[in-house]
Amino acid sequence: MSGGRAFVDITMSLDGFITGPNDSVEAPLGEGGDRLHRWVYDLASFRRAHGLKGGETGRDDDLLNEALERTGAVVLGRRMFDHGEEPWGDDPPFHDPVFVLTHEAREPLVKQGGTTFAFVNDGIERALKFAKAAAGDKDVSIAGGANVIQQYLKAGLLDEMQIHVVPVLVGDGRRLFEDLGTEQIELEGTRVLDSHDVTHLQFRPPKTEGGAS
Amino acid sequence: MSGGRAFVDITMSLDGFITGPNDSVEAPLGEGGDRLHRWVYDLASFRRAHGLKGGETGRDDDLLNEALERTGAVVLGRRMFDHGEEPWGDDPPFHDPVFVLTHEAREPLVKQGGTTFAFVNDGIERALKFAKAAAGDKDVSIAGGANVIQQYLKAGLLDEMQIHVVPVLVGDGRRLFEDLGTEQIELEGTRVLDSHDVTHLQFRPPKTEGGAS
Numbered sequence: 001m002s003g004g005r006a007f008v009d010i011t012m013s014l015d016g017f018i019t020g021p022n023d024s025v026e027a028p029l030g031e032g033g034d035r036l037h038r039w040v041y042d043l044a045s046f047r048r049a050h051g052l053k054g055g056e057t058g059r060d061d062d063l064l065n066e067a068l069e070r071t072g073a074v075v076l077g078r079r080m081f082d083h084g085e086e087p088w089g090d091d092p093p094f095h096d097p098v099f100v101l102t103h104e105a106r107e108p109l110v111k112q113g114g115t116t117f118a119f120v121n122d123g124i125e126r127a128l129k130f131a132k133a134a135a136g137d138k139d140v141s142i143a144g145g146a147n148v149i150q151q152y153l154k155a156g157l158l159d160e161m162q163i164h165v166v167p168v169l170v171g172d173g174r175r176l177f178e179d180l181g182t183e184q185i186e187l188e189g190t191r192v193l194d195s196h197d198v199t200h201l202q203f204r205p206p207k208t209e210g211g212a213s
Numbered sequence: 214m215s216g217g218r219a220f221v222d223i224t225m226s227l228d229g230f231i232t233g234p235n236d237s238v239e240a241p242l243g244e245g246g247d248r249l250h251r252w253v254y255d256l257a258s259f260r261r262a263h264g265l266k267g268g269e270t271g272r273d274d275d276l277l278n279e280a281l282e283r284t285g286a287v288v289l290g291r292r293m294f295d296h297g298e299e300p301w302g303d304d305p306p307f308h309d310p311v312f313v314l315t316h317e318a319r320e321p322l323v324k325q326g327g328t329t330f331a332f333v334n335d336g337i338e339r340a341l342k343f344a345k346a347a348a349g350d351k352d353v354s355i356a357g358g359a360n361v362i363q364q365y366l367k368a369g370l371l372d373e374m375q376i377h378v379v380p381v382l383v384g385d386g387r388r389l390f391e392d393l394g395t396e397q398i399e400l401e402g403t404r405v406l407d408s409h410d411v412t413h414l415q416f417r418p419p420k421t422e423g424g425a426s
């Protein structure tokens with residue numbers, strides 16, 4: 001990894017959802033949305049990011065660890081921030097600078113454990129530029145929600161998408177891919193890894209000429 | 214394979230569509246929907262089924278050949294039949310008995326090359342029963358469209374789904390998974406095979422107690 005790459009690393013149901021139905025502040029993952037992330041909760045690197053010891057190791061853990069290790073900064077949407085702020089608590093699991101896309105100016109928030117939230121109200125390109133600067137020789141995680149990922153994808157600003165496909169149909173919720181228009185978007189499959197309960201698909205999305213790479 | 218299994222074998226875009234937008238009699242795969250099946254057209258077994266010689270061999274061809282070889286009968290919906298009847302021509306690519314789900318009684322059609330179309334107007338279970346009888350020790354392909362596959366899935370009548378995921382976003386069209394309700398449906402991943410331009414995911418869907426297996 002050369003650093004400075006913008007990547008998405010997200011779990012999706014086989015029917016294309018990244019939350020269950022009716023997500024809200026009370027239920028950020030929607031009804032039953034925990035099911036999607038079940039493959040993650042017991043992994044050693046997930047537990048470590050949440051200040052817990054122990055946990056499972058192996059391929060899934062290696063993959064999650066890889067994503068956590070390469071991350072030097074995070075970009076996320078205002079809605080995801082509003083939903084997450086309380087459950088993330090005083091020591092949020094990012095431990096990195098986080099850039100939150102907003103429409104109004106707002107003072108940064110400094111949390112424990114290395115997480116800072118800075119609010120960016122002049123567009124996704126600028127937020128990514130700040131995040132790349134903050135990440136140094138590490139990469140930038142475009143963490144969500146779906147709408148934010150779609151904006152970066154459409155703008156041709158993503159270097160990589162890793163989608164963890166879970167073999168469950170949730171029927172409703174937030175779709176990872178939506179409102180992208182009907183001009184076909186070609187991705188390039190770059191890696192497929194399979195483990196017991198989840199299939200990890202990695203893609204290279206199309207980049208716009210002149211987008212940082 | 215012990216025979217008598219009901220299986221789905223279908224190509225889906227990464228964003229969940231099995232056709233492009235606005236499918237019709239004139240464009241059965243929707244606008245740009247050919248893209249989804251591009252991985253198939255040059256394969257030796259596809260060409261053979263369409264009366265052509267030559268073509269590519271390898272993993273993709275092996276998989277397609279496996280699906281064609283195991284098929285002893287086919288079930289499909291009326292809409293798919295209406296869209297396909299003309300392009301399939303006098304020697305349709307099935308070469309097997311085909312059972313078409315309809316709402317009205319209709320005489321069977323006998324075509325060249327072993328394809329017969331029988332019309333079943335008393336439900337999906339009965340159509341599957343006929344198809345299994347016709348298939349003998351081979352399997353039954355539930356060929357589509359999406360709505361028919363969803364009905365069999367919901368009814369717990371499918372033994373296997375093989376989904377060929379193509380790394381393209383088509384934006385609109387017929388979704389493979391839709392209108393299934395919000396009660397989560399758990400599938401079991403049974404095989405993942407990857408080739409250059411397509412990832413083949415095989416699943417075991419939930420079966421209803423008493424469903425033929």
